[in-house]
Every structure is written in structure tokens, then in C-alpha cells.
Amino acid sequence: MARPMTITEKILARHAGATEVKPGQFVNVRPDVVMANDITAPLAIDAFLASGASRVFDPARVALVPSHWAPPKDILSAELVHKMRTFARDQGIEGFYEMGRGGIEHVILPEEGVVVPGDVVLGADSHTCTYGGVGCFSTGVGSTDLGCALATGETWLRVPESIRFEFNGSLGRYVSGKDLILFAIGQIGCDGARYQAMEFVGETLESLPMYQRLTMCNMAIEAGGKSGIVPPDAVTRAYEDGRARREPVYLESDGDSEYTARYTWDVSGLEPQVACPFLPSNTKPISEAKGLEMDQVFIGSCTNGRLEDLEAAAEVLRGRRVHDRIRCIVLPGSDRVWRAAEKAGLVAIFVEAGCSVGPSSCGPCLGGHLGVLSAGERCAATSNRNFRGRMGHRDAETYLVNPHIAAATAVAGHLCSPDDLD
Amino acid sequence: MSGRAHIVGDHIDTDVIIPAGRLNDPRPEVLARYCMENLDPKWVEGVSQGDVIVAGLNFGCGSSREHAPISIKACGISAVIARNFARIFFRNAINIGLPIFECPEAVDATEDGDVVSFDMGAGTITNETKGLTFQAEPFPEFMLGIMEAGGLVEYTKHKLTNAS
Ligand code: SF4
Numbered sequence A: 001m002a003r004p005m006t007i008t009e010k011i012l013a014r015h016a017g018a019t020e021v022k023p024g025q026f027v028n029v030r031p032d033v034v035m036a037n038d039i040t041a042p043l044a045i046d047a048f049l050a051s052g053a054s055r056v057f058d059p060a061r062v063a064l065v066p067s068h069w070a071p072p073k074d075i076l077s078a079e080l081v082h083k084m085r086t087f088a089r090d091q092g093i094e095g096f097y098e099m100g101r102g103g104i105e106h107v108i109l110p111e112e113g114v115v116v117p118g119d120v121v122l123g124a125d126s127h128t129c130t131y132g133g134v135g136c137f138s139t140g141v142g143s144t145d146l147g148c149a150l151a152t153g154e155t156w157l158r159v160p161e162s163i164r165f166e167f168n169g170s171l172g173r174y175v176s177g178k179d180l181i182l183f184a185i186g187q188i189g190c191d192g193a194r195y196q197a198m199e200f201v202g203e204t205l206e207s208l209p210m211y212q213r214l215t216m217c218n219m220a221i222e223a224g225g226k227s228g229i230v231p232p233d234a235v236t237r238a239y240e241d242g243r244a245r246r247e248p249v250y251l252e253s254d255g256d257s258e259y260t261a262r263y264t265w266d267v268s269g270l271e272p273q274v275a276c277p278f279l280p281s282n283t284k285p286i287s288e289a290k291g292l293e294m295d296q297v298f299i300g301s302c303t304n305g306r307l308e309d310l311e312a313a314a315e316v317l318r319g320r321r322v323h324d325r326i327r328c329i330v331l332p333g334s335d336r337v338w339r340a341a342e343k344a345g346l347v348a349i350f351v352e353a354g355c356s357v358g359p360s361s362c363g364p365c366l367g368g369h370l371g372v373l374s375a376g377e378r379c380a381a382t383s384n385r386n387f388r389g390r391m392g393h394r395d396a397e398t399y400l401v402n403p404h405i406a407a408a409t410a411v412a413g414h415l416c417s418p419d420d421l422d
Numbered sequence B: 001m002s003g004r005a006h007i008v009g010d011h012i013d014t015d016v017i018i019p020a021g022r023l024n025d026p027r028p029e030v031l032a033r034y035c036m037e038n039l040d041p042k043w044v045e046g047v048s049q050g051d052v053i054v055a056g057l058n059f060g061c062g063s064s065r066e067h068a069p070i071s072i073k074a075c076g077i078s079a080v081i082a083r084n085f086a087r088i089f090f091r092n093a094i095n096i097g098l099p100i101f102e103c104p105e106a107v108d109a110t111e112d113g114d115v116v117s118f119d120m121g122a123g124t125i126t127n128e129t130k131g132l133t134f135q136a137e138p139f140p141e142f143m144l145g146i147m148e149a150g151g152l153v154e155y156t157k158h159k160l161t162n163a164s
Helices: A007-016 A041-050 A075-091 A105-111 A126-134 A143-152 A177-188 A210-223 A234-240 A307-317 A335-343 A346-353 A403-412 B028-034 B067-074 B087-096 B104-109 B141-148 B152-163
Strands: A026-029 A033-037 A062-065 A120-124 A137-140 A155-158 A162-168 A197-201 A227-229 A261-266 A273-275 A283-285 A296-300 A327-331 A378-381 A397-400 B002-007 B052-055 B079-082 B100-102 B115-119 B124-127 B132-135
Touching (some): A007 A197, A033 A041, A033 A105, A062 A075, A105 A126, A105 A210, A105 A335, A126 A137, A137 A227, A177 A210, A177 A261, A296 A307, A307 A335, A307 A346, A307 A403, A335 A346, B028 B067, B052 B115, B067 B087, B087 B141, B087 B152, B104 B132
Parallel strands (some): A033 A062, A033 A120, A120 A137, A162 A197, A197 A227, B002 B052, B052 B079, B079 B100
Antiparallel strands (some): A026 A155, A273 A283, A273 A397, B002 B115
């Protein structure tokens, strides 16, 4: 009898040309997609050239996305972006996503059907784990790893152990996948899944829409996870229908697979969560964080910058005004999202409410530009990290929340839920 | 190789090691100036060539930015000893040739300013001040291969040469 395997083990086995792999084993895999952004690609290109390579292994399998400094904020960052776009042109890489036809890599790649169920995806960005939402194995690496993968079309991976997270019960109003993952990280800590694959299952997941699954897998790295994955189901198939650019491979975990830990939570009464400074694991229910005054609200990022996330924020902001003390920045996660938001009237709602709607960019998420915080400022953000200095000055503070909470906070001027508005 | 220990805590993340605002100029000598800026803006001033970082749990968590181990190496740090490392940082350090050791016992026994030496090949760490030697977690053979080749770029170079 073959050893029962988790979905992660099955995907890695297929890409390693093996019938079976075990956690702890080192395997050489051929990724389906290799991705880098404007911060990591320049160093990856240096590593690629230093390895003696001249052509990428397969231009059709490479994605290069300028998202962090989109648009470039100064000459230095412009030069890095320039290096990347020149490389893309020279190498015939069609998957170069220029501003206006791009956005944040983790929003674009699933949305465009570039990454599909059953894939192995290697990305020079820690949030590459996002794509697990569609049922593939995707993980972040550094630039040297990526540059060498561009040269050879291969990389080495240690097969991770898996942890099973089962969520049961139906979610309350204003509670989303963001809250499930914040809650889970709060429970296990920001190294609770170090080096491991986080598999999300259960009754709650069955009805969880794709954009929220992507949000959950996006934050696997915030628990130290190597990857996050939601095994494909009817929701996945419906999402991929007409979208996937390659034939998806739908796999599932064997019932008797081995997990290093199993968590089962009834999340019926779960409140929206807030991760307080300076760790994503420092979570509280909104009722315990309520009232804290903010200076900025950021709605966007690869965590919560999808169309439905903007709809959630607009639902709260419709007919309301952003509080005087708040600078509210809305950045749709991709240009496709931007256009759809415009068409659906969401952009008008934001602008009427007094938000500043900007380009599809990482923007303030990483404290790079477009909304950097000063000392003493506090920001409620729909992004994924609140480390010291993440969004600007080391004495600025970031509170991680879902889009409903962010929007309500923008209106009230302090952390609160839409239920707390008049 | 020996140097003084700089103790840092648990979960030292990449935004603390080198904030995003400093990534627009990725030259090692420039990144070196801002290493650990968000822990203490004056941190690098206290580092002498050869010093080591002694850290707690999950060192290097957060971003995939290789600028983090590069800034550590470029500011003069010769090795990082931690209880354990975040996954991407671990890979990046090996790939760029920054020696790292997982050794909770050495972390427990070391105080700020102790003189520490290490032997990469043997995987040992010696606290010279206290006269104690520790054995770190051995590297998997697979990774030793990368390190012996002089990092991942060299390793890949061999692979490409052999293939053609
Ligand atoms: S939105 Fe934030 S977390 Fe996501 S890729 Fe951009 S900088 Fe990274």
C-alpha cells in the first residue's frame, strides 16, 4: 500500500517525478511558474547572470511584476524597475505586468489564471504562499534562489510537514477569511507553523469564496508557514472555469494522511479580529480594541485588495464620510480590479466619502511610498504585517483588520465595527 | 573567526533588519549602514568586523528580501547564532554565504559582549569568554553541497557547465 499523502506531498511528488515523497525529504522540483517583483528581481537578475546563464529556462513560465515601487518613487527605484523591464524585454518574457495592465503579483497571478490548481509556484516574495488558495503549492524564496531557478528551471525544496486547520460553523456578519487567519495566527503564534504547510479545511471553508481563501493563504507566512493550501472543491472549479490558462490538476489529501498537528475550531461566534503592534499574532477581537484613534486607514494590498474586498469597504462607506482626522487610502490590488471597481460604482463611493483612491500598487503596505507613516501615527490596514517600522517610522503603529473594519474605522476615526456606526 | 556577541530578541523580522525604505539602493555597502535600523538606529555603530549576532526564536521572519542577510554580512557580522531561523532567511543566508547556526544552548549561555568564535565545518560555537563549546544543529548534506560550492550561484554554475 502506498503511503497516504497530503495534497502538498502529492503536488511535490508529481513535480519531483516521484510517486511518493515524505516530509523532511529534499527534492528537486520543476516549478510551473517562477515569479519576482521589482524589489527582488534586480538581485535575482544579478544572480542569474553570475551563474553564467544567458537565457531564462522558459520565458512563458516567468512572471515579473513591478508592484512595490509602482510607480517608481525616485531615481534609484526607477533604475531597479528599469533593470527588470529591460530584462523582461530582452528575454521575451510576456508575463511582465506594466502599470495600467498589472497590479500586485499575488492579486494578478490567480486572477489571470497564470497559476492553477496542482502547480508548484516559486516566487521571490514571501507572500507567494497566497496562491495556495486555488489549491497549488506556492512558496517564497529569496533573489538568489529565484535567479538560479530562472537559469535552470529547477529548485530544491524540503518537503514540509503539514498542519491541518479545521474551521467549523458559519461566519457572522463582517467576519471573513481575514479574521479566520488572524485568529489562527493568534492561537499558534508567528512561528507556530514554521517550515510547515498549513492546510485549511472544514465546513466553514466549504462555503468560503475564493478571494477569502487567497487572503487566508496569503498570511500563512505570518505564522512562519512555508505554504498555505485549500484543497480544491466546487468553489475552486467554478473559479478556474474559463480562467485557468493551463489544465488544472485537482488533488486532495488522503483521509489518513499524517499531520504534525490538527486544530479544530468552531468559529460561529468569532468576532472580527485586530492584530495589534508589533506582531501579526498579537490579535484581539474588535470589541477589545475598539475606540483606539487612528490617523490613517489603508484598504488594499495582496491580502485584501480584491474586488469583493473593495465591495465590503464600499458597503460601509456608501453615503458616509471619512472622519476628519483620517487619511484614507484605497489602492485596488490590480488594474483589472480597478476597472471593475470603477464600473461597479465603488470608486465613486470612495471618492464621495473622502478617500484617496490611488494606483494598483503595494503602496503603504511596506512603508515604501504612497502613505508612509510618521512617528506616533497609527494606521488600520487591511494588509498583512505590523512589524516595527513596517509602514514607516519605527514609532508608527499598524493594526491589521478586514475591509469592513477598516472602512468603519475610517468613518469613526477610531477602531470599530460597522455595527458601531450610527 | 571570532567577535563580540550582540544579543537580540525573538522574532527579529526583516522590516527590523532592513526597512523597505532602504531597499531602493541594494548595494551591500549602502544596506550595511542601515542594518537593524528599526531595532536601534545606532546599532551598526557598535559592530566591529567579525562580531556575531546571537538571537532568539524565528530570526529573520517576514519578507523574502535578501537585502536582510546582505546588510548583516556587509556591516561586518561574521555569523548569526539563533535558537532557530525563519525559513526564507535560512535559505537566503546559505545562498549568499552568511554563516548561520541553530543552537539554543549557545544562545542561553551567551551574554552581550562575550567573545564568540565558530568553526563552520565542524558546526561548533565557542564562547571564549566563558570557555564553553557548543555543537550546533548539523546542516543537511544537501546544503553542505551548496556551501562547499561557495553558495548557490557557484553551485548552479557547475550544474550549467556540466549540463552543456
Ligand atoms: S501588498 Fe504588501 S505584502 Fe503584498 S506583495 Fe505588496 S508589499 Fe508585499
